Amino acid sequence: MIAFTPAAFFAGYATSLSLIMAIGAQNAFVLRQGIRQSHVLPIVLLCAGSDAILILTGVFAFAQIERVLPNVLPLVKYGGAAFLFVYGAMAFRAAWRGGEALDPATAPKQSLQRTVIALLMLTWLNPHVYLDTVVLLGSISAQYDVGRYGFALGATLASFSFFFALGYGARFLAPLFAKPSSWRFLECFVGATMWTIALTLLLGS
Template structure:
């Protein structure tokens, strides 16, 4: 095991991790919204990071084999996740269509710390793609590197930390744009479309 091999494997894991988590999804949309609002951002970012660490480690340990062996579990997760996404999408659509329910500025539609925690945990752990991509795919890719598999996993974890940190805390740069309630209506409309689309897609493939 040479330093060059370690760095190469670390970089490969970093790239693979970023490729899987950067895609627009329910979790990223929620992190972005909380970041713009400046509401419980650290909590949301830490939950996302910690969840990814647990899932990546599980994949490297071979838990992905169990996911393949018991497909019924993935089906149940998919149906529960689809129901939650559709409900969340409906709420976002309601906020977008009823501007009278909105308050000006980043505090509109505020959620309690408990509500934020439940939402981010649900969006993370009831997403079947988390198990198929992060656990199964990343786990399989990591184990192809033999004794360097943990360096691959470390790279993937670094990618997760960089992405969620940048998304959550970098979103504050957009706050001037969202000083007007109209901008929030647009964002909620986009979130509603994303959530409903993903929910329907998830339910259809169950």
């Protein structure tokens, strides 16, 4: 029986939004691309779409996923940590080189294919994504029984609204990033974020 309850919807929206808003590898990537105004629509759709898949998986298949995760999670954890270390090192290298400033009219843009590949790796190789969407949201949704449909809808809409706001709102920071020093700071921030998440994964094992 399908039932839509406002309480479950708003619980899903609020819970999902609180998890997504935490600074992470994916958010840092979207922020940087939004400031560059580079491939923003595909990026936000890919992020929100990936979240929707994981949220629906967690809400409607949590019991089965819970039995599989103990065998799958270690592999995803170490692979994701290695990728985040490499990506963080690339960000620190860019900060060390410096000299970058934003001029939307002349700034070179990374190809859509390379951008999508990088984002897919940041999203699907990050165990925190699975823990937040599949495990945590899945377990919380279980208490709403038939209201899980409303919970899933609220959680999914929270993801779409957040990533669209982040991707398109970042352009207002463009004047600030006309200064090379601002890009150095952003690259250091991105690198520190990636390495912090990677260390958290490894030390939490």
